[in-house]
């Protein structure tokens with residue numbers, strides 16, 4: 422893994438090989454490359470700083486309640502401390518200022534007005550209070566502790582549509598509420614998680630409510646790693662969390678066997694999203710583009726969403742990263758019987774070909790459809806027990822036998838997508854233990870599921886090709902550029 426020398430903390434933070442680029446809006450993926458360049462390449466750090474501090478003083482409808490609260494606190498602090506600043510600033514955050522600039526004066530004036538407005542609002546609606554739900558709590562116990570009557574509980578839970586949601590409260594969640602001088606619960610916010618809350622408000626006709634959903638800020642980050650022994654160790658060193666490493670392995674897993682093919686000297690890099698709220702990272706988003714170099718061969722993948730809203734990963738020339746079929750449709754513990762045209766049958770002790778593969782797995786393990794298709798048969802058959810047949814394009818049929826139960830959602834003729842659960846491992850029919858008996862038939866002929874050459878999944882649609890090409894070349898160039906700068910700045 423490489424390390425980047427940090428030049429400016431605000432412009433280009435570098436932690437363990439990850440560069441983070443602030444980005445203010447959720448961009449259409451095609452815009453990502455350009456946006457990254459703009460932010461890191463063009464904006465001097467002072468401008469970025471200026472923008473940030475400016476934003477902290479603006480209150481608008483897009484901010485969360487917490488954010489507003491914290492802004493209000495800040496404003497109050499400013500309003501209260503401002504007159505005494507020149508004397509003896511008690512808070513070290515505010516450096517002693519000899520002369521107040523015009524800008525500062527306006528900000529202080531604004532803060533004062535805002536503080537006054539808030540004070541008036543508080544007098545009318547009451548102070549915000551917060552209750553944190555503990556295990557065993559319900560609305561009645563919580564309100565009782567807060568000195569609110571059973572009548573209030575009754576009234577607010579009768580709020581049209583969203584009143585019932587209050588029975589869902591879970592430990593750790595918060596209820597923020599205000600009670601005015603007459604003892605009326607005027608407003609309440611049920612904070613379900615960082616992004617979702619329900620806002621209740623008292624009116625003459627009882628309570629009304631609305632859902633409030635915050636959109637996280639999406640930032641784009643870059644990371645790269647060099648492999649010494651395993652992808653996971655290399656990712657760890659690069660500061661990439663495990664679930665993202667899994668995703669990366671999933672994208673390239675159709676071309677590279679991460680258990681067998683990985684060699685020292687292999688490398689990877691990626692551009693991915695990070696979701697932020699109030700400057701705090703919530704979680705990682707999608708991998709937008711990645712390359713993986715395995716034994717000198719370079720694989721590239723680009724995430725692309727088409728006009729129908731379908732998202733997938735494609736190679737630089739628009740081929741799907743996937744195959745049309747999963748090699749193994751179940752997470753198995755071991756292969757209990759291979760494809761063998763001359764096998765002795767374990768139950769009948771006669772020479773009977775084994776025309777599929779048996780994957781031993783615990784009863785109840787989900788079985789995935791190996792590819793897109795339609796259900797050709799779903800139900801019971803003598804030796805196969807509960808079995809599903811899927812008809813795929815190009816005369817391919819896959820068979821999944823001995824299931825403990827099939828997925829009732831499907832019936833004959835149902836469409837099924839690759840990876841959907843069609844049933845669960847069992848030992849119905851002629852089976853000596855729980856396993857999936859899996860067959861792959863081409864033009865009616867049984868082929869070995871472990872070795873049959875699997876066709877590629879459909880490439881990018883013709884009408885999407887121009888769009889995709891433009892997007893792919895941009896973001897892949899971006900990936901290459903960053904990889905270049907990281908290496909260059911890493912020379913000892």
Ligand SMILES: [Zn+2]
Nearest residue numbers: 777778779858
């Ligand atoms: Zn079998």
